Amino acid sequence: MRAFSYERPASIEAAAQAAAGMDGAKFIAGGTNLLDLMKLEIERPTHLIDVNRLGLDRIEATPEGGLRIGALVRNTDLAADERVRRDYALLSRALLAGASGQLRNRATTAGNLLQRTRCPYFYDTNQPCNKRLPGSGCSALAGFSRPLAVVGVSDACIASHPSDMAVAMRALDAVVETVRADGTTRSIPIADLHRLPGDTPHIEHVLEQGELITAVILPKPAGGKQIYRKVRDRASYAFALVAVGAVVQPDGTGRVAIGGIAPKPWRKEAADAELPNGAKAAAAKLLEGARPTDDNAFKLTLVERALSAVLSEARG
């Protein structure tokens, strides 16, 4: 871990300004992913801006009937919130399927969205990795790719996004609110937050240097049956091989987002439209253009079968 300077600014604006003025600056919230990566010198900030005490830890009702979740709300608190449990069960379920009790106590809403891939080659600085070191190559393509992505990939990178929470947020049409160094704010639909790797897998989202996520907005409750089905090797404390987050209405319509198969939480409007026709039809749309490796081709079958189980549970 490289040495860095540290500050704990008193306001959101001060935080954004401090970050904008320095290329090597990064925000630190829960730290559960950033510090992990800093110890391995995958992240090498020269300055850390501690945003833990900016009052961004509240969950409030919005005038539109939704919820405004502060960026610093811890995963545990978000999952345990009465309103979330009642109206956005998918989000509670996804959060509780992730990490461990200890990590959820520290990990934050914004940090969870921005966590980086768990591709083992990204994590090993001796190995080529286009995401970590642009232009060095992708070791996973011909190497170990069982946990990695099958859709949305490129020749440069097949890393998968590890978040459970983001899958629920995607299915729930969340919107990310940010503030920039000049004080301006913007709202980014979650669908637009993460970028696909293309030729630049090191650029993972659309945020600018110094742009700070302040909240995530949930629209009014979607109703329906909300199911999060995480498929993994061990029963807990493991990343998803495939995760299905679905909201299914009594008439069979709904929406579905998939985790573990793409560089971002994966949702296709065309797949939503096929939900009433069953898992096979919806999965076909979700997996259109899939480019699996020999190692992870099983995910294609797994998505369909897991989705089928979810739809049958929703009917049940």
Added chain:
Amino acid sequence: MRFDTPATTNPIDQGKVVGKPIHRIDGPLKTTGKAVYAYEWHDRNTRYAYGYVVGSAIAKGRIRSMDTAAAKKAPGVIAVVTTEAVGELKKGKYNTAKLFGGMEIQHYHQAIAVVVAETFEEARAAAALVKVDYTEEKGAFDLAAAKDSAVEPEGGGASGAGDFDAGFEAAPVKLDQIYTTPDQSHAMMEPHASIAAWNGDDLTVWTSSQMIDWWRTDLATTLGIDKEKVHTMSPFVGGGFGVKLFLRADAVLAALSAREAGRPVKVALPRPFLMNNTTHRPATIQRIRIGAGRDGKITAIGHESWSGDLPGGGPEVAVQQTRLLYAGENRMTAMRLATLDLPEGNAMRAPGEAPGMMALEIAIDEMAEKLGLDPVEFRIINDTQVDPENPERPFSHRNLIGCLRTGAERFGWRERSKKAGARREGDWLVGMGVAAAFRNNLVLPSAARIRLDREGIVTVETDMTDIGTGSYTIIAQTAAEMLGVPIEKVAVSLGDSRFPVSSGSGGQFGGNCSTAGVYAACVKLREAVAQKLSFNSAEDLIFAESEVRSGDRRMPLAQAVADEALVAEDRIEFGDLTKTHQQSTFGAHFVEVGVDVATGETRIRRMLAVCAAGRILNPITARSQVIGAMTMGVGGALSEELVVDKERGFFVNHDLAAYEVPVHADIPHQDVVFLDETDPMSSPMKAKGVAELGICGVAAAVANAIYNATAIRVRNYPITLDKLIKELPEIS
């Protein structure tokens, strides 16, 4: 004391303390953070420096040059010790891969430098600044690809009886299958760590070692110094499972860098570095052929195993149990060893039997099905009370049948569906599986020193280690039983090279052998007490309730030490009983699984192990050994695999997130039953081991349960959902 005739009645048979469910005497220390592990020794007057290791970025080749200029200039740096500067070092007797020194790279993450700084943070940061220029060489990393080049290992290892080929050919029912087991990692919770301090030529090392004397010897060899100058200590060890049997790089690096820095240095190997730097259980490819008559009697059994290792290494002895477990007149086992440039393959919990039983006990299940026999009955039909390769050589004691029958009864085996894939509960396909457990009983000499002091305290000193096995407690029980004192009066000091050399902890020999060594020392102390108290002979004396009794004569034990403390030291040595009699431990594992019909995720629902392993010295600690082994067996069955990058030559998933060992949610309540028995051939304790027996067969029981649940037979571990999903039933 030489143990070369079967034990007769002795004080251990009283069973007042030995065999009782006594809670660990080190429990209050371990549950309050007061048990001090290697990296934690702290003296307030010492300023420790911190060493951080640099590992090779390539798997095979040579270092052309190393540039340490930036690291040396980094804040806080005291010294940088490189493999280049140190030059070739002698290799310890027990190491295959060299730990440090010289320019040759034998495997990924081989230690090539250690950076010493004032703080851990400074050392870690500076370590990343060491630049290395390599000449990379092509290596062999793929066992399957290297299989045909594999050769008979040194010493051969082939065995047989009768005419296997003819017997197999003639058998009316045959099985011929290939099974594979992957590379696995010990993944103990305490990473390798050492603190080294020099005082002139004298070296003191606090480390995390299963075998104090092996480490001391090999550290002296590696450093080229006199063994007498080396003092090693490991009073508490945070798990080992075999990876702490042999000297590791942290001790070498700490010693070298402490000398360079001129002050004590602490070195811990970072977790992501462990799996490629140290040792692992090697992958195997196993071919098993079984022929049987329609009556279910095995007439031919053949087991071949292929594994790989670095040059100079050995094979994974996966055929070991097949020589002994089942009857059958025509037999054959063979091993082949390929040269692989992966990290060193070596012992991990039940080396040989653990992966061997993973394969054999699936094969037995398959064979039972071919014969239309219940797999419990098939095993019973083929029990043997003699070494099937040498029928004149009996087992010292063997109750595999008792384990199987007891287990079947307790587990409700009769509820198992005879047809595979027939039981469904909601979204779960449910099945039961059984496997035999088998592990040989090994014996090593073991010494101890006993002191009875004037306060009536008995102190046992031996370099034995407690790696979670319960050594502190069973040693205290042994001394208390032998000397007739309450266990509260026994102090146990372990893991220090100043103490008599013990068996150490490994191969499930530690419990039996180290307590037998304590027994021997206690016998000597009893003789000294008898003499002091003017009894004619120590042999018929009774030591009980802090008294010494013979007929009507009773003397307080304290009187023997009224003037001065008594000290006795002895060592148990084993004669030919392991040659004249086959000594093994036996068990049966029963497992019930649920397999998710949609996703193929397997979850364990119930587990039972029944063990027949001689005297159980402490049912609490023995049970813990077995449930722990069962848990590791579940990992081996369902998730554990070090994935080889066959191009770059390393284990890719080298941390605890990517190498998935079982967590709480994977493990249900576990039941363990010990059959009441003693084995007078094994030692005066009449005990054998259970710590490794507990893992042998577990994974196969899981595999067989998955088959029973799904009718899908997977012969390649781990049995992950991707190996099931294509054959699972259609779902709506």
Added chain:
Amino acid sequence: MQSPGAIEISRRDLLAASAATVTVVSAHSLSHAQTKATTESQSTKVTFKVNGESRELRLDNRTSLLDALREHLHLTGTKKGCDHGQCGACTVLIDGRRANACLTLAVMHEGDSITTLEGLGQPENLHPMQAAFVKHDGFQCGYCTPGQICSSVAMLEEIRANIPSHVTRDLTAPAEITSDEIRERMSGNICRCGAYSNIVEAITEVAGRKA
């Protein structure tokens, strides 16, 4: 160096209530006279409470809370198993909530209250959870044990606070203490010795429920 005789762990030490001496020395200063030190801007003064006692340290910003406890305050009950949030051996309570001490910086905890295993109980005065671990043999090598115990104490509080888990069937009903709940909630604490079955029994006893 420590005198060799002082490091023997003996039964007498186990029994003698007053024998265990806990040495807490003042924290290292970062200024190393003889070497080029990490610069002033890269260190920070932080004050927090540890096991009820206020501690002030000036720390390299990089220092994890775990290393602050172990290397600076010599509270080595908290273990470093992986240093990457993958094992749970470093679990401590921060303002009553369990967290991985390896994945948080010490300097981020100004004013916080930290409880480590040492703060729960002593050998002669065990916390009920510590006593239950001994009784049920909920450990073997002992290295994951501090994390298991801290985690289990906080975990039961989480259930009482009605925080749901992955296996909670009804998100709108009060959280319950069941074996399945305990297993799921404790899954962030790996025990390679495999004491899980016994740990669950220990926790269940403390929770006042039958396993």
